[in-house]
Amino acid sequence: MNLTDQERLHKCVVNDKLEDVVFSQPDKNCESYFESVDVQPVLSVYNLENINDIRNMMNGILAGDGFNETRSECMRITLENIILYEQNSKIETKGSKRIDVPEFIYNF
């Protein structure tokens, strides 16, 4: 059966056993929300060439956080869309904007 992305995501969310706290809410009991920097950010060379580079980069970024189904599904949707662009070889200096999306979303 062909499920939509939304249906698949819903299934993942239902199946995920742990509450995945992605973003914390306010906590009246803590004294400070600041995080300390343990390792200073460093400059890096940026040179993604193809879909495999992107897949490896994404796997590397998310590897330390533990996977659950919802996250895996989000990765899959992301990679599918990247493949579409990869195939179209579309690189734009002026990005296209969807009219059903508020413009400021593209600013973040």
Added chain:
Amino acid sequence: MIVLGISGLYHDSAAALLEDGEIFAAAQEERFTRVKNDASFPCNAVRYCLNEKKMRLGDVDAVVYYDNPALTLERFIKNAVYCREDAGDLLKFQCDSVFQQRLMVHKILRNEFGRIGKEDKLIVSGHHKSHAASAFYASPYDEAAILTVDGVGEWNTTTIGYGSGKTIEIKKYLDYPHSLGMLYSAFTYFCGFKVNSGEYKLMGLAPYGKPIYYDAIMKYLIDVKKDGSFRLNLDYFDFQYGRTMVSDKFGALFAMERRLPESEITRGYMDLAASIQKVTEEIMERLASTACKLCGTGNLVLAGGTALNCVANGRILEKGIADNLWIQPAAGDAGGAIGAAYIGYYEYLGGKCRPVGKQYNTYLGPTYQDGEIGAFLKRNGYPATRMKTDRAERIAQMLAEGKVVGLFQGRMEMGPRALGNRSILASATDEAMQSKLNLKIKHRESFRPFAPSVLLEDAKKYFELKTESPYMLLCAPVNKELRTDFDIEGALRQNNEDMNKIVNIKRSSIPAVTHVDFSARVQTVTREMNEKYYDILKAYKRLCGESLVCNTSFNVRGEPIVCTPEDAYACFMKTDMDVLVLENYLLLKEDQPVWDNVKDGGRVYELD
């Protein structure tokens, strides 16, 4: 050593070229494309910077982009996980900007310009590190606490760092979605202004209201700790879902609907503006205090879009939270290009220690010589006279006669403020000038005040200003002896809350630049910073005894500040400006041919 810094693909794209530790050229893409806050890859700005040194991209020693696309992608995916069932559409919506552009920034550069620097590689810095560098390395301090606050970079929304010599160490941070910039933008949106360009309008609206919602905001929307760190209550916001800025609970909290753009601004929105402004000032004060204490210094530098809130900046200074305060004039994302260039020079190339104490020059954009301008005027048949040694006196005379003068001279400013090179000037003492400038020149909501440019040596005659303010990023009260009797509450009651009537009620002897709370956003002018502008103000003082004028940016509403003589002429002809100065050429409106906006290549700009 030459480094090119690039920012963009979010909003306010820009490029900056640095040579041996000094920014040599910089400009925002919007000025070339004429698209306000243009987020497109800044090809034109890059081209301008390279042309200033007659170089190709392959000749520069390093090319640095101000943001790490890999970390931004991580944020998108994690945000999508947060959105759970709603993630599918969000990921697809953001594919265009993320995958076509942000992940492909190196490919865009190669396609447009060929080899990326001598080593053919693109270096990426961190977004907030770029902001921090734009503030610290451009400042006159050898060491300073650094505070950066914005909507969001890759993850960081706020950082505290310490700069010393040629190194910057980031010490503390807050991450998305907990963002003071987003909070302010949420209120900007709710009050009917445009996100990422309308925030300063909200700031201008605040003095009309009372902060009656301050407690509600601090109780329900945001938890702020003593050190200024904070978390948003995400139940009230919607930007995480990519649909809008606020959830239904937000409006329910204030028992209000979102104001539709261009609709009437009623008391409730004035009070919302006042309330969020008070919250923002308080958070910025606490953050500034924490930064100075943590770093053990009285020098503080600011950058990030929230540092454009000059009222909050003024409070930091007024309360003595920092002994010395410096704010990057291009504090928003455009300044990220400047920061990226500095980081490339000091961290990647190991550049020498920088000169300390030097005044930062923000006039970094294109300039046009008399020959070019003369040819433009002749080609189009636009009548003009060429001024000689009496230039300053003639311009001052026009201002003294009550004329509105478009001033186009020197190198274009980098950053959102016009500082005398792409400015519209007018008398600040004329009671009707604020209304005239708003309606007939800027074509904008008239509740917003204009800003004064004043000779530094005379600034204290007019304002309670403790320090110089060369970049118009500090607000200060108008001196009490210049004020007239004015009560905003009474005025609102008597005029049915009609701000268009209230704005014309005289509040001081410099009414055109005095806001309803007697504040002004001041630019102090010195000969060292801008000799031509200084001379005009001096001549004006000799003529009429006043050392200050209204200075508003040379553009109509929705338009970027003018860049070329063509832009300036079109703006001049579309408005009721009386005089245009193009370097040494003087043009009078009554002498000009009839203007046809369509035929003459003028543009119609979307309202901002």
